[in-house]
Amino acid sequence: MNDIFEKDRSGAMVSPDEPGYDRLIASIFETMKLAYELNDGFRTPDEARRYLSRITGQEIDESVTLLPPFYVDFGKNIRIGKRCWIQQGCTFFDRGGITLGDDVFIAPKVNLVTINHDPDPGNRSATYGRPIVIEDKAWIGINSTVLPGVTVGYGAIVGANSVVTHDVPPLTVVGGNPARFIRRIGEAKTDR
Numbered sequence: 697m698n699d700i701f702e703k704d705r706s707g708a709m710v711s712p713d714e715p716g717y718d719r720l721i722a723s724i725f726e727t728m729k730l731a732y733e734l735n736d737g738f739r740t741p742d743e744a745r746r747y748l749s750r751i752t753g754q755e756i757d758e759s760v761t762l763l764p765p766f767y768v769d770f771g772k773n774i775r776i777g778k779r780c781w782i783q784q785g786c787t788f789f790d791r792g793g794i795t796l797g798d799d800v801f802i803a804p805k806v807n808l809v810t811i812n813h814d815p816d817p818g819n820r821s822a823t824y825g826r827p828i829v830i831e832d833k834a835w836i837g838i839n840s841t842v843l844p845g846v847t848v849g850y851g852a853i854v855g856a857n858s859v860v861t862h863d864v865p866p867l868t869v870v871g872g873n874p875a876r877f878i879r880r881i882g883e884a885k886t887d888r
Contacts, residue, residue, distance in 0.1 A: 704791055704825065705773060709814060711822040727751055727771040735765035752776070773810075777832065792825025792844055797832035803856070807841040831866070840875075851881060 792810025855871025
């Protein structure tokens with residue numbers, strides 16, 4: 697792969713020592729500048745959506761609601777479906793790719809992190825990405841973190857303060873650190 701952006705998006709290890717890394721970092725700082733502008737003062741829903749379109753490099757559907765502040769590193773690897781709600785204080789590190797289906801609810805202070813570091817201490821500054829996919833009608837609870845390579849299935853619920861390290865099956869509720877299966881949606885709740 698000749699292009700560092702292509703290599704980074706593919707999930708290959710990317711090191712600060714390789715050619716083009718400075719362009720990748722410059723792009724991150726350009727996106728962070730847009731995010732700073734978005735977060736600096738009150739924004740109408742339309743203004744917030746326009747900023748999100750500039751950050752992602754694609755038109756965001758008018759049915760999407762973003763409530764700033766919003767924190768992002770790269771921005772160009774985010775795909776957002778229709779009727780999504782993204783609440784205040786969320787962080788999207790999208791170099792590995794983030795896809796939100798339709799009707800996804802992202803609660804306040806949610807972290808979607810697609811990047812990880814090389815476990816080798818001698819190469820710790822190198823990173824690699826794995827995509828995060830949040831399927832249609834899923835709900836990610838307040839202050840949860842979804843880690844690289846995770847898919848949250850259709851209609852699933854991630855409980856508040858969870859750390860999601862593995863895929864979440866459709867129509868299930870998970871919670872905890874690490875997030876574990878609690879019940880299928882539609883099953884009776886039990887008192888604890």
